[in-house]
Structures are given as structure tokens and as C-alpha cells.
Amino acid sequence: MSDFWTDVRQIASEVKAPFVGLKTVLFKLGETKTTVSYPDYRRPMGVRARWRHVLNRYDNGMEKCIGCSLCAGACPANAILVVADENTDRARFSPGERYAVRYEINMIRCIYCGFCQESCPTGAIELKDQYELAEDNRAALIYTKEMLLVPDPNRERVD
Amino acid sequence: METLFDSEIWKQIFVYSVAIPEHPDITWWAHVVRSVLRLAVGIGFVLTIVPGLIWLERRLLSWWQGRLGPNRVGWQGLAQPIADGIKLFFKEDIIPTNVDKTLYIIAPAVALAPVLYSVTVLPWNGSPDWGAVAPGLNIGILFLLAVASIEVYGIILAGWSSNNKYSLLGGLRASSQVISYELGMGLSIIAVLLMLGTLGTQSIVQGYPFDPKTGSEVYIQVGDVLRNGQGVIEAKNLTAGSAVSGYTVYKHAPTSTLLDWNFLRLFPFGLIATFVYLISMVAETNRAPFDLPEAETELVAGFHTEYSSMKFAMFFMGEYANMLIVSAIAITLFFGGWLAPLGFLSQLPEATWTVLPPFLVSTLNALIAGFWFGIKLFLLICFFILLRASLPRLRYDMLMKFGWKGMLPVALVNLALIGTSIAIQNRIDPAGTAIGAPSMAAWWSGQLIAWGIGIALALVLLAFKAAQYNARRRDASSTAIVPIRRAPVATPTAPSAATPEI
Numbered sequence: 001m002s003d004f005w006t007d008v009r010q011i012a013s014e015v016k017a018p019f020v021g022l023k024t025v026l027f028k029l030g031e032t033k034t035t036v037s038y039p040d041y042r043r044p045m046g047v048r049a050r051w052r053h054v055l056n057r058y059d060n061g062m063e064k065c066i067g068c069s070l071c072a073g074a075c076p077a078n079a080i081l082v083v084a085d086e087n088t089d090r091a092r093f094s095p096g097e098r099y100a101v102r103y104e105i106n107m108i109r110c111i112y113c114g115f116c117q118e119s120c121p122t123g124a125i126e127l128k129d130q131y132e133l134a135e136d137n138r139a140a141l142i143y144t145k146e147m148l149l150v151p152d153p154n155r156e157r158v159d
Numbered sequence: 160m161e162t163l164f165d166s167e168i169w170k171q172i173f174v175y176s177v178a179i180p181e182h183p184d185i186t187w188w189a190h191v192v193r194s195v196l197r198l199a200v201g202i203g204f205v206l207t208i209v210p211g212l213i214w215l216e217r218r219l220l221s222w223w224q225g226r227l228g229p230n231r232v233g234w235q236g237l238a239q240p241i242a243d244g245i246k247l248f249f250k251e252d253i254i255p256t257n258v259d260k261t262l263y264i265i266a267p268a269v270a271l272a273p274v275l276y277s278v279t280v281l282p283w284n285g286s287p288d289w290g291a292v293a294p295g296l297n298i299g300i301l302f303l304l305a306v307a308s309i310e311v312y313g314i315i316l317a318g319w320s321s322n323n324k325y326s327l328l329g330g331l332r333a334s335s336q337v338i339s340y341e342l343g344m345g346l347s348i349i350a351v352l353l354m355l356g357t358l359g360t361q362s363i364v365q366g367y368p369f370d371p372k373t374g375s376e377v378y379i380q381v382g383d384v385l386r387n388g389q390g391v392i393e394a395k396n397l398t399a400g401s402a403v404s405g406y407t408v409y410k411h412a413p414t415s416t417l418l419d420w421n422f423l424r425l426f427p428f429g430l431i432a433t434f435v436y437l438i439s440m441v442a443e444t445n446r447a448p449f450d451l452p453e454a455e456t457e458l459v460a461g462f463h464t465e466y467s468s469m470k471f472a473m474f475f476m477g478e479y480a481n482m483l484i485v486s487a488i489a490i491t492l493f494f495g496g497w498l499a500p501l502g503f504l505s506q507l508p509e510a511t512w513t514v515l516p517p518f519l520v521s522t523l524n525a526l527i528a529g530f531w532f533g534i535k536l537f538l539l540i541c542f543f544i545l546l547r548a549s550l551p552r553l554r555y556d557m558l559m560k561f562g563w564k565g566m567l568p569v570a571l572v573n574l575a576l577i578g579t580s581i582a583i584q585n586r587i588d589p590a591g592t593a594i595g596a597p598s599m600a601a602w603w604s605g606q607l608i609a610w611g612i613g614i615a616l617a618l619v620l621l622a623f624k625a626a627q628y629n630a631r632r633r634d635a636s637s638t639a640i641v642p643i644r645r646a647p648v649a650t651p652t653a654p655s656a657a658t659p660e661i
Contacts, residue, residue: 004628018549022545025545028223033225035226
């Protein structure tokens with residue numbers, strides 16, 4: 001007979017269980033929600049997140065890119081086009097002999113692997129954390145040098 | 160100079176009341192206009208609130224699941240159902256080949272229409288002129304039960320006409336679930352009928368009145384002061400002394416409280432009826448945790464698999480409208496309708512009735528009653544959504560077992576005990592029981608005997624179950640050696656053939 005009453009207690013606890021569940025869920029109203037309100041708040045990416053490329057400059061404003069094409073060679077997707085030219089005394093874009101006249105990355109072909117960043121001898125090409133790159137036509141996703149270059153730190157600022 | 164408000168047309172439609180004997184009889188065309196206006200209010204309310212319910216469900220369910228719901232489309236996402244409606248409207252309306260065209264097209268309508276019919280008897284007010292789409296209909300609950308049974312046809316037709324065996328099975332399961340729980344629902348509704356003696360929805364909320372001799376609805380005359388199960392009811396002409404100036408007359412119960420509502424009526428029996436009804440109403444609307452027919456083969460959607468665009472929208476809307484209607488029925492039957500938990504909050508204080516103009520008093524009283532009704536509706540809908548958020552789905556056989564072996568016997572025994580209690584009360588104090596206010600002696604005698612029978616039945620059931628359980632346990636743990644009939648096995652001759660084999 002004692003086993004019967006144990007099982008009655010078991011059944012009673014089973015009947016009580018849905019109410020306990022209802023109460024638990026009810027109190028979840030007071031907890032903060034885990035949803036991130038995306039456009040109002042963008043979660044910070046990891047420090048080595050690989051998204052949009054940028055072409056860096058030195059502090060004196062010169063471009064770091066020397067047009068060596070190592071990035072184009074390393075790219076597994078053939079997404080980079082580099083056309084180099086010589087720096088002259090009159091028109092000097094980068095310290096050293098060469099600079100990149102044309103530097104284009106096809107962001108659709110790019111697989112964001114970071115090989116170009118690893119292979120760059122000067123640290124010119126880097127993948128940063130801007131990931132909102134969507135466009136609705138292919139032409140707009142071929143990024144040119146002007147789009148990729150970081151702004152000149154010594155430019156005239158209107159502050 | 161006669162303004163619009165003094166014209167006979169205006170007075171016929173808005174001023175005269177069926178409940179005040181001094182007012183002239185209302186012509187037939189005024190009745191028609193009033194009916195159309197009440198219908199507009201009722202149906203308009205339901206169809207307007209359904210998108211709101213969709214929004215409420217998505218957001219509240221999301222909050223209970225620890226996420227935000229849709230909050231971008233309008234302010235707080237309120238335009239999301241509109242966006243969903245527009246999307247559904249522009250979707251292609253596919254009619255599969257070889258479906259039974261007629262049935263396929265009318266099935267959503269058959270599922271949705273009875274829900275809208277049910278709106279007619281649900282009261283948001285005590286007024287005999289403007290309280291419901293059909294105020295004072297003294298067979299309200301019967302009408303509801305009849306109409307609720309028609310909804311099942313929509314499901315069956317949808318499943319059958321879809322030319323899809325999974326839809327058919329889903330439809331059959333859904334319809335069998337609905338009719339199984341309709342029994343429990345009907346029995347708990349009859350429990351209320353037994354306790355109150357009337358089928359009229361407005362009377363059920365107010366606990367009165369019906370004429371015990373004829374069983375028909377009675378309009379209390381102006382000036383009547385009665386005591387019923389809920390408190391004092393008074394009928395008032397809003398500007399006393401003037402025969403044709405009151406807009407409507409409300410019957411409220413200012414001294415009633417939450418304890419007078421029907422769910423606490425004959426103490427445990429009303430509560431049991433309420434629980435049976437609440438569970439059955441969730442099963443009726445195919446909501447979680449009883450939503451197996453909708454979500455079972457989760458790739459296909461049961462009986463409405465083959466439906467797209469507007470027909471699917473009608474099923475969808477029908478489900479939410481049904482939720483609203485069964486909640487409204489629950490509130491009317493068990494939770495005091497439009498009355499506030501503290502009765503004096505149900506209407507404007509009487510002191511103001513002579514100060515303010517009569518139409519303002521009527522309108523404000525109507526708004527207050529509607530407000531309380533709406534609050535209770537809102538809470539019940541939130542309860543529906545909480546059930547969906549927290550309980551796992553019942554498997555189909557568990558669902559049927561629960562309906563037939565759980566709800567039905569409980570509701571039936573409950574009904575029998577209520578009947579016993581009321582019969583005894585009636586024997587001791589017939590006059591008081593007839594108006595719903597039995598004397599203390601009568602009430603206690605009836606209740607004690609009913610409790611005694613109930614406890615005795617429960618003990619008998621427990622003892623029976625215990626005996627069954629013990630018998631099974633004894634069988635399972637017995638160590639009796641039972642010879643098993645087995646074909647003789649050829650044993651190889653062994654050197655130990657001399658030892659006897661067991």
C-alpha cells in the first residue's frame with residue numbers, strides 16, 4: 001500500500017508540473033531579452049574579423065601599397081587586380097619605387113580568407129570589420145583603389 | 160425649433176428603451192436600424208481585434224521565449240499583421256487539380272462563419288437595448304452550442320476536399336478532437352445553466368433574472384430593487400420623472416464582487432466546471448498544447464495544407480476569432496462578464512447620474528463595462544498564449560484519452576453533484592433558490608450533502624484504483640514457477656546424464 005501512495009504522490013507532482021512550468025515561463029517576462037536590436041546596435045566583432053578590405057597609409061599620408069601584386073598572387077579567388085607604376089619625384093604616392101595605379105578588388109569573388117593581408121609585405125591591405133556590403137548590382141561591388149584607401153590623415157579637416 | 164436630437168427618428172433609434180414601460184413601443188424599422196448598429200459594433204469589434212490578436216500573440220510569445228517579437232513595422236510592430244495581410248492578399252491563390260471545387264472553396268467560409276455567428280449572443284453590457292448584438296435573447300447559450308458544432312464541418316470539408324491523404328487525416332484528427340472536447344465544454348456550460356436556471360447570456364452575468372414559471376427572460380421594471388446571488392440589482396430611469404428622456408437603462412450589480420462571479424458559485428463545483436471549460440476551450444480552438452492536428456507532420460499543415468492566400472487567411476483568422484469568442488464565452492459564463500471585481504467600479508457612481516446629461520451617463524457606463532470586458536478578454540488571451548509558450552504538445556492518443564476519460568467523467572460527475580445540491584436547496588427553500596439567493600440553511604445543507612457524495616465517490620475511485628494497482632503489482636512481482644509449454648529440445652548425451660535436470 002505504501003508504494004501506491006508513493007505513486008499517488010508521484011502523480012500529484014506530475015499534475016503540479018505544468019503549473020510550475022506556467023509560472024516559470026510567466027516570470028520570464030521580467031528578464032531582459034537576448035535579441036540584439038540590429039540596426040540600432042551593432043555587436044562588436046572580434047579583433048581579427050575579416051570583412052571589408054582597406055588600403056592603409058603611413059602617418060605622413062603616403063600609401064603603404066607598393067604595387068607588388070603579392071596579394072593578387074596569393075588570392076585564391078583571383079579577386080584582386082593590381083596595375084603598378086613608378087613613383088616619380090613629382091608624383092610620389094608611396095615611399096619606394098612603385099605604387100599601385102589601379103587596385104581593384106571584386107568583392108563578389110573575394111572569399112574573405114585574408115591571404116592577401118597575410119602576404120602583404122608592407123601591411124597595406126587589411127581586412128577590417130565592416131560587413132554591411134550588400135548591393136543590388138554586380139558593378140557596384142568592384143571596389144576601386146579610391147574606395148579602398150583610408151582617408152589621408154593629413155588632409156584639411158573642417159572641424 | 161426641433162433639432163435632430165428631438166426628432167422622432169432619433170428617439171426611436173436611440174432614446175426609447177424596451178425595458179421602461181413608460182416609453183412608447185419601438186417601431187419595426189427602428190428595431191431593424193438598432194440591430195444593424197449592434198451588429199456593426201459586434202462584428203466590427205471581432206474583425207478589428209483579430210489582427211491585434213495576431214500581433215499580441217507574436218510579441219507576447221516572443222517575450223516569453225526570451226526574444227523580442229516583430230517591433231519594426233509600425234510603432235512597436237502593430238502594423239505587422241497589416242503587412243502579413245497584404246502579403247497574403249497578393250499571394251497566388253492556388254487551387255490544386257482534382258479537388259472538389261465547391262467544397263474546397265466554401266470550407267474556409269464554413270470554418271469562419273459560425274465564429275461570427277457566435278458574436279451575436281455575447282454581451283458587453285447589461286443594457287437590454289445595446290448590450291449585445293441580440294440582447295435579451297433567452298436561449299443564448301443554446302444558440303452558442305448549436306453554432307459551435309457547425310465549425311467542425313469547415314475542418315472536415317477542408318480535409319476531405321483537398322485531394323490529399325495527409326490533409327484528410329489531419330482534418331479527421333482535428334474534427335475528432337473538437338467533437339471530443341465539445342462534450343466536456345457542453346457539460347460545463349450545462350453546469351452553469353443548472354446553477355443559474357437561465358440560458359440568456361445577460362442573465363447569466365447578472366445572476367438574474369428569469370421568470371421561474373415561464374423560464375423566460377424578465378426585464379426588471381424601473382424602480383425594482385432585488386437581491387440576487389450577486390448583490391442588489393436596481394433598474395433606474397436616468398432622469399426620474401420624465402417619461403421620454405432616458406437613453407437606456409442599465410442593470411448592474413454595484414454591490415457584487417469577484418466572489419459573486421460564477422466560477423465560485425457552489426464552491427468547488429463551479430471551479431471544476433470552470434477548469435473543464437478552460438481546458439476544453441483550448442482544445443476546441445486547436446491551440447497548443449492541443450495543436451497536434453495543426454503541427455504534426457510539420458512539413459505539412461494538416462487540414463489546411465493545400466490552402467493558400469485568402470483561403471488560408473480565412474482559416475488563420477478563423478482560429479484567432481474562435482479564440483476570442485471562446486474566451487468571451489468563458490468570461491460571460493464564469494468570470495462575471497462586464498462586471499468589475501469590485502462592483503461599484505462597474506459603472507459611474509449614482510450621484511453623477513442626475514448631474515450629467517443622460518446620454519453621457521449611458522455612454523460612459525457602456526464604456527466602463529466594455530473596458531472591464533476587454534480587460535478580462537485580454538487576460539484570457541494572454542493565458543492562451545502562455546499555454547502555447549510553456550506546455551509541450553499532447554500526442555493524439557493522450558489527447559483523446561484526456562478528453563474522454565478525463566474531462567467527460569469529471570464534468571459529468573460535477574454536473575450530477577451540482578444537480579444534487581440545487582435539488583436539496585430547492586427542497587428546503589424553493590423561493591430563494593428560484594431567484595438565486597437561497598437561505599444559508601438551504602445552501603449549506605445542499606452543499607454538505609453534495610460534498611459528502613463527491614468525497615465518497617472520490618474515495619471509492621481511489622480504493623478501486625488502489626486495489627487494481629495492488630493486484631497488478633502482486634502479479635508482476637510474484638515468484639511462482641509457472642511451467643512453460645516448450646517443444647522438447649534434443650539434448651546431446653552428456654557424461655553427467657545421471658544428474659537430474661531441473
